[in-house]
Amino acid sequence: MPSSAKPWDAIRAQDIIASHAGYQGALLPLLQAIQIEFACVPEQVVPLVAKALNLSRAEIHGVLTFYPDFKRSAPVGPVIRLCVAEACQARGGRQVQARLEAVLGCKIDGSVNSMGVALEAVYCLGLCASGPAAIVDGKLAARLEGVRLERLIERISA
Amino acid sequence: MSVRIFVPADTAAVAMGADEIALAIELGARESGIPVEIVRNGSRGHIAIEPLVEVETAVGRVGYGPVTLADVPGLIAAGLFTAGPHAKRIGRPEETAFLRRQTRFTFSRCGLTDPLSLDDYRNHGGFAGFERALRLTPSEIIDEIDRSGLRGCGGAGFPAGLKWRTVLDADGPRKYIVCNADEGDSGTFADRMLLEGDPFTLIEGMLIAALAVGASEGFIYVRSEYPHAVQAIRRAIEIARSSGLLGETAGGRTRPFDIEVRVGAGAYVCGEETALLESLEGRRGQVRAKPPLPAHSGLWGRPTLVNNVLTFAAAPFILAEGGGAYASVGYGRSRGTMPFQLAGDIKFGGLFETPFGLSLEELIDSIGSGAATGRPIRAVQVGGPLGAYFPRSLFGTPLDYEAFAALEGLIGHGGVVVFNDTVDLLQQARFAMEFCAVESCGKCTPCRIGSTRGIELLDRIAAGARNAENIDLLSDLCDTMKVGSLCALGGLTPYPVLSALTHFAEDFSATRESGSTS
Numbered sequence: 296m297p298s299s300a301k302p303w304d305a306i307r308a309q310d311i312i313a314s315h316a317g318y319q320g321a322l323l324p325l326l327q328a329i330q331i332e333f334a335c336v337p338e339q340v341v342p343l344v345a346k347a348l349n350l351s352r353a354e355i356h357g358v359l360t361f362y363p364d365f366k367r368s369a370p371v372g373p374v375i376r377l378c379v380a381e382a383c384q385a386r387g388g389r390q391v392q393a394r395l396e397a398v399l400g401c402k403i404d405g406s407v408n409s410m411g412v413a414l415e416a417v418y419c420l421g422l423c424a425s426g427p428a429a430i431v432d433g434k435l436a437a438r439l440e441g442v443r444l445e446r447l448i449e450r451i452s453a
Numbered sequence: 454m455s456v457r458i459f460v461p462a463d464t465a466a467v468a469m470g471a472d473e474i475a476l477a478i479e480l481g482a483r484e485s486g487i488p489v490e491i492v493r494n495g496s497r498g499h500i501a502i503e504p505l506v507e508v509e510t511a512v513g514r515v516g517y518g519p520v521t522l523a524d525v526p527g528l529i530a531a532g533l534f535t536a537g538p539h540a541k542r543i544g545r546p547e548e549t550a551f552l553r554r555q556t557r558f559t560f561s562r563c564g565l566t567d568p569l570s571l572d573d574y575r576n577h578g579g580f581a582g583f584e585r586a587l588r589l590t591p592s593e594i595i596d597e598i599d600r601s602g603l604r605g606c607g608g609a610g611f612p613a614g615l616k617w618r619t620v621l622d623a624d625g626p627r628k629y630i631v632c633n634a635d636e637g638d639s640g641t642f643a644d645r646m647l648l649e650g651d652p653f654t655l656i657e658g659m660l661i662a663a664l665a666v667g668a669s670e671g672f673i674y675v676r677s678e679y680p681h682a683v684q685a686i687r688r689a690i691e692i693a694r695s696s697g698l699l700g701e702t703a704g705g706r707t708r709p710f711d712i713e714v715r716v717g718a719g720a721y722v723c724g725e726e727t728a729l730l731e732s733l734e735g736r737r738g739q740v741r742a743k744p745p746l747p748a749h750s751g752l753w754g755r756p757t758l759v760n761n762v763l764t765f766a767a768a769p770f771i772l773a774e775g776g777g778a779y780a781s782v783g784y785g786r787s788r789g790t791m792p793f794q795l796a797g798d799i800k801f802g803g804l805f806e807t808p809f810g811l812s813l814e815e816l817i818d819s820i821g822s823g824a825a826t827g828r829p830i831r832a833v834q835v836g837g838p839l840g841a842y843f844p845r846s847l848f849g850t851p852l853d854y855e856a857f858a859a860l861e862g863l864i865g866h867g868g869v870v871v872f873n874d875t876v877d878l879l880q881q882a883r884f885a886m887e888f889c890a891v892e893s894c895g896k897c898t899p900c901r902i903g904s905t906r907g908i909e910l911l912d913r914i915a916a917g918a919r920n921a922e923n924i925d926l927l928s929d930l931c932d933t934m935k936v937g938s939l940c941a942l943g944g945l946t947p948y949p950v951l952s953a954l955t956h957f958a959e960d961f962s963a964t965r966e967s968g969s970t971s
Contacts, residue, residue: 319734319753320715320733320734320735321735322735322736323715323716323732323733323735324715324716326718327716327718348735354736357736357737358736358737361720361737361738361739361894362717362718362719362720362737362738363718363719363720364677364717364718364719365718378639380639380640380838380888381639381797381834381838381870381881381884382640382796382797382870383639384881384884385796385797385798385870385871385872385873385876386797386798386825417678417719418637418639418721418888418891418892419637419638419639419640419641419678420464420678420679421465421636421641421642421645421678421679421682422464422465422468422642423639423640423641423642423794423796423797423802423868423870424465424500424501424642424794424795424797424799424802424803425465425468425469425500425503425802426796426797428468433680435464435467435468436468437465437468437469438469
C-alpha cells in the first residue's frame with residue numbers, strides 16, 4: 296500500500312538481505328521481504344542481493360521478470376486485483392471487469408488511471424463459490440454484484 | 454460460563470465481512486453484559502450461507518446465515534446468545550441438505566473446531582493416525598496407504614502409496630517432503646479451506662509421510678493469492694513446534710522433522726511439481742524434464758515426496774481408521790472420498806466431500822440446486838482451467854478418474870464450475886489458450902508458441918474467416934500441444950478447447966452470433 300511504502304534505504308535493505316541470506320533457496324523469500332518493506336523491488340537492491348547470494352544480476356533479473364508478483368516500482372495509488380478466471384466469469388466477472396474498466400478509464404493490464412488507481416488481473420482467489428471476487432489494497436471482496444459492486448466503485452472513485 | 458459464538462475466519466467469510474461481524478458481536482455482547490467467547494473457526498464449506506454465525510447451546514450449535522454487518526444489532530435483539538428466532542436462523546448447520554449429504558473423511562473437523570487449538574484438534578480425533586504410525590514400520594505405513602487406494606489429489610491421480618514407496622526406497626542421506634499448496638485452478642479452494650480451517654490435519658499428514666519415507670524436512674509452498682491461508686498454516690506450525698510436535702523431538706520420533714512455509718509469487722505453473730521445486734530452490738518456475746522423477750532426484754537433487762495438500766491430509770484418517778475403511782467407499786479404481794468444489798453459477802456452492810462415483814447431475818442439480826441466477830445450465834468445466842467443458846448430455850458421467858478420462862476430461866483437483874446459457878464456448882476456448890499463453894513457463898515450444906497461435910486461430914474463427922479450415926488447424930495445433938508439451942499446462946490446455954469444439958460446435962460455426970448465445 297502506497298501510504299506505508301518506505302523510501303529506499305540501503306542499510307535497511309542490507310539488514311533484510313543479511314537476515315535471509317542463510318536460507319536454503321533464499322532468493323524468493325528475500326525478494327518478497329524486500330517488496331514488503333519498499334512496496335517494490337528497487338533497482339538498487341539487485342546488485343546487493345547478487346553479491347550476497349553469489350548470483351549474477353541476470354539471474355535475479357530473470358526471477359524478477361518471471362513472477363508477476365514482483366513490482367519494479369511502488370504503486371502510486373490503490374490497486375484493484377480483480378479475478379478474471381473461469382469461476383468468476385461464470386458469475387458475471389466479465390461484466391464486472393468491463394464496468395470497472397469503464398469507470399476507471401483504464402484496462403485490466405496493471406495500467407494506472409489518471410487518479411492513480413491500478414487495475415490488475417488475478418487468476419483465482421479461492422472465492423469461486425462467491426464471485427466475482429477481488430482484492431482491493433489487500434482487502435478481500437466477494438459477490439461483487441448489485442449494491443456491493445456499486446459500493447466498491449464509490450469507494451475507489453472517491 | 455460464557456457463550457461460545459463461532460464466526461469463521463475463512464477467506465470466503467472474511468470477504469463477506471466476517472471480521473467486522475465478529476467485532477460487532479463482541480461489542481454487542483459487552484453492551485448487553487453477556488460474557489461471550491468468539492471462536493474464529495474455519496468454514497463448513499456451505500458457502501451460500503457464509504458468513505455463518507453459530508452459537509453453542511445445550512442441544513448443539515445453532516446457525517445464522519448469511520449474516521451481514523447490518524444484521525448484527527437485530528440478531529442480538531432477537532436473542533442471538535440464546536439461539537433466539539430470526540429470519541436468518543437456519544437451525545443446526547449439519548442438518549442442512551448440503552452438509553448432511555456429505556461423507557467427510559478429510560474435512561471432518563473443518564468448520565467445527567478452532568483451527569489453532571491443539572486441544573480441539575485432539576478432542577476431535579486428531580493425532581490418532583500419527584500415533585498409530587509411530588508404532589508401525591515405514592513399509593507398514595505405506596501398506597496402509599496402498600490399501601486405501603488413495604490417489605494424488607493435485608490433479609494427476611497417481612497412486613499415493615507407489616509414490617511414497619519410491620521415495621522410501623530411494624537412497625540418500627537426506628530426503629524432503631514438499632506439500633503443493635499452489636492451488637491455482639479456478640473453481641478450487643479445498644486446499645485453502647483446509648489450510649485456514651484445519652491446518653493441523655495437514656501437519657499430521659506430513660508427519661506421517663515423513664515417518665514413512667524417512668524425511669527430515671518439509672516445505673509447504675502456498676500461493677501468494679492466499680494470504681489468510683499462509684498466516685493460518687504459519688501459526689499452526691509455530692504452535693506445533695512449541696509443543697514439540699515439530700522440531701528436534703518431532704512428536705516422539707527419534708529423528709527430527711520440521712516444516713517451513715514458502716510463498717509463491719503469482720505464477721500458476723509453479724503448481725506443476727518440478728516448476729515448484731525450481732521455485733523453492735530460488736529460480737524461475739520453469740518445468741524440469743522427467744526423468745529423473747522428483748522421488749529420485751527432487752529438491753536440491755535429493756529424493757523428494759511431492760504431494761498436494763489433500764493427499765497429505767487424507768493420511769491421518771487412513772492411518773487412524775485403516776486403509777480398508779477409506780477404500781470401502783468410492784467407484785471403480787477411484788477409492789475413498791474427494792472434496793469436490795462446486796463453483797460458478799450455482800445456488801449452493803462450496804466444498805462437498807463425497808465418495809467418488811456421484812454423477813455430475815446429482816452434484817449440480819440436486820446438491821447445488823441449479824444455477825444461482827435461475828437460468829438453464831449449459832456447460833460445466835470440471836478440473837480447473839485444464840479441464841474439459843461438458844454439456845448437459847454428459848451430466849450422467851460419474852465423478853471418477855477413469856470415466857472422465859474416457860471422455861477426454863479430467864477430475865483434476867475436484868473443481869466443478871457451472872456456466873449458464875449465456876456462456877460462449879468459443880470465448881471460453883479462447884480464454885484457455887490465453888491463460889496458457891500468460892502462464893506458460895516458456896521452456897517448451899508447443900506451449901509457449903502454440904498457445905498464442907491458438908488465440909489467433911480462435912479470433913479468426915470468431916470473425917467467421919474460413920471456419921472449416923481454421924478449425925482443422927486448431928485441432929492439429931491441439932494435437933501438437935497435447936503430445937509435444939513438457940508438462941500438463943501445454944499438454945492439457947487442448948482439453949477445454951477441444952471439448953468446447955466437440956460438444957458446443959454451434960458456438961464455432963460461421964453463422965454464430967457474436968457474443969452470448971442467449
